[in-house]
Amino acid sequence: MDVVVVGAGASGLRLAGSLIQAGISTVVLEGRDRVGGRLFSVDPGVDLGATWFWHNEHDVREVIAECGLEVFPQYAAGNMMFQVPGNVQELDGNPLDQQAFRIVGGMASLAHGLAAMLPEGTVQLSTCVLSIDFAHDFAHEFAHEHVSVTTNSDTYRAKHVVISVPPATALSNIVFTPDLPNELVSVAVRTPVWMGAVTKVVALYESPFWREQGLSGSAMSHVGPLREIHDISDRNASFGALFGFSRERVSEISVKSQLAALFGPRAGMPNSIILEDWSESPLTSPPGVFQLNDYQLFGSQVLRNAYFDGRLHFASTETAIDSPGHVQGALAAARATAANVVASLR
Numbered sequence: 001m002d003v004v005v006v007g008a009g010a011s012g013l014r015l016a017g018s019l020i021q022a023g024i025s026t027v028v029l030e031g032r033d034r035v036g037g038r039l040f041s042v043d044p045g046v047d048l049g050a051t052w053f054w055h056n057e058h059d060v061r062e063v064i065a066e067c068g069l070e071v072f073p074q075y076a077a078g079n080m081m082f083q084v085p086g087n088v089q090e091l092d093g094n095p096l097d098q099q100a101f102r103i104v105g106g107m108a109s110l111a112h113g114l115a116a117m118l119p120e121g122t123v124q125l126s127t128c129v130l131s132i133d134f135a136h137d138f139a140h141e142f143a144h145e146h147v148s149v150t151t152n153s154d155t156y157r158a159k160h161v162v163i164s165v166p167p168a169t170a171l172s173n174i175v176f177t178p179d180l181p182n183e184l185v186s187v188a189v190r191t192p193v194w195m196g197a198v199t200k201v202v203a204l205y206e207s208p209f210w211r212e213q214g215l216s217g218s219a220m221s222h223v224g225p226l227r228e229i230h231d232i233s234d235r236n237a238s239f240g241a242l243f244g245f246s247r248e249r250v251s252e253i254s255v256k257s258q259l260a261a262l263f264g265p266r267a268g269m270p271n272s273i274i275l276e277d278w279s280e281s282p283l284t285s286p287p288g289v290f291q292l293n294d295y296q297l298f299g300s301q302v303l304r305n306a307y308f309d310g311r312l313h314f315a316s317t318e319t320a321i322d323s324p325g326h327v328q329g330a331l332a333a334a335r336a337t338a339a340n341v342v343a344s345l346r
């Protein structure tokens, strides 16, 4: 095996596709029982991870075109709401949602599209990487495969390993032998996980009734529990949905009461509420994710360097220079790392 990629999020899947296209044998090991990582859509097609992309995000648009995905603009018409303690105001217009786009079926379609382009068997699901060993004394027939990657079920040998996992998360879950260089550890464990400390809350309705009242479904709040709210109904408005972000513990009752205060009593009676607390997900966020706030570490040269004679690379969105944090960043990191690995193997 030439390359083991750890993680089947947008970066790991894109990277594997590029490497395989260059004739490099690659396997992707994914701890969850699904691909996508922070691209996660559930019935009836609502996103619990990423929602939007933007027109200038060229790698995202390239993947969308390659996978033949349909897109539509984020609903932006109508007025937004603004909430401060003791007061709710309807503002003129909606500056929040301009120029964002969504993918029909949800952002996970992008991950499924990337995975579908890989040869069968490339992605191994429910395969959690526990340790990576660069020092192992291999038997002669494996002498050119210097890295040993141990999972919950097997051991893989390869020439290179790429960690397509947020650096702080990787260091909290994977044991490296020998120890990683001090400078790398110091930067990796302090690098924030984009949206890793966030709970995303989706409230589902029969229809986006707020639109009939001239409202966009978006809101900014200094009260909470949701600080920012948007319309996430599907393209044809076959159902209505509002979503919001929170960085605190959220109860359904507090969400219903806030939505009623913002959009009227009907908003306080959703058919259902879905909560996804990303801080509780150890394959996304390390313990203490709330304390990681130094976003200047995103795209650090220390995270973009290769280690152990060029055999260890990091390539999640947090390592990107172009749009770090976004899906665009994940794809850009994959592109940059693929170029490095291809050059090194040639």
Ligand SMILES: Cc1cc2nc3c(=O)[nH]c(=O)nc-3n(C[C@H](O)[C@H](O)[C@H](O)COP(=O)(O)OP(=O)(O)OC[C@H]3O[C@@H](n4cnc5c(N)ncnc54)[C@H](O)[C@@H]3O)c2cc1C
Pocket (backbone or CB within 6 Å): 006, 007, 008, 009, 010, 011, 012, 029, 030, 031, 032, 035, 036, 037, 038, 039, 048, 049, 050, 051, 052, 053, 127, 128, 129, 130, 164, 165, 166, 169, 170, 173, 174, 194, 195, 196, 198, 200, 278, 283, 284, 315, 316, 317, 318, 325, 326, 327, 328, 329, 330
């Ligand atoms: C709530 C939320 C909203 C967001 N909104 C947007 C948005 O609107 N637009 C936007 O552009 N971006 C958004 N983002 C960010 C976007 O989702 C990420 O930038 C992108 O998905 C990151 O991809 P990645 O491949 O770098 O990492 P990830 O998606 O985190 O992929 C890492 C993968 O590695 C796996 N893994 C971890 N550890 C191991 C291990 N030890 N062994 C095996 N597998 C492992 C994980 O299960 C995961 O599948 C949002 C994120 C969240 C959480």
